[in-house]
Amino acid sequence: MNNTNKFLKTLQERRQMAFFFDMDGTLINSMPYHSRAWTAIMQSIGIDFDIKDCYLEEGRTGHELLKNFVKKYLKKDLTEAELQQLYREKSKLFDHIQKVQPIEHVCDVLQFIRNELQAQLWVVTGSGLEDLWERLNGYFPDVFGKDKIICAYDIKQGKPAPDPYLTAWERSGLPKENCCVVENAPLGVLSGKRAELFTVAVNTGILENHYFEEAGADVIFPSMEEFLAFLQQ
């Protein structure tokens, strides 16, 4: 039996399950604004960074993204203070330009998981926003508990390392086969697969599907609507 059939069997048997949702590009349509903010910040320090870089690198924590690109293109290391300063500037710019909404049909998916499957709902993100839960609760009132968010401060190594999803899995208290990662980014898919969890890619962005196949996604959907139909079958 392949992974997808095993997962569907777990669903149909109505076992206790947990869904681990990435945030940016999976729950909320924030990626266009992140891309614009990152491109502006990187270009301000002389790094030729474009929108596709942002989608390909998505999932890393902001600090890791900055460190990697500065090392690669400027051949130097940033001090902790410089890193924090740049990340603050990027966050400020993001806040200034963002008009974020939930991803289309994701609220229906969350409702189905909560009401029909009665499964645990987690957010697993590399974001380091200090008011993360307040923001999430604004977009999705009373859906995510404060104790079910794994963010940049909970882990040592961000995606594509398995740590974020492994941490969520450990805290869920469930067997791995009862868990499902939902991602929109190749590095996030890689993180889910390295944690040996069933990983769904919902391609809400600009990348071709082969990036998700190469990262090892168990199944790829073009929209949350298609993911919902899969869960409801």
Ligand code: MG
């Ligand atoms: Mg994402």
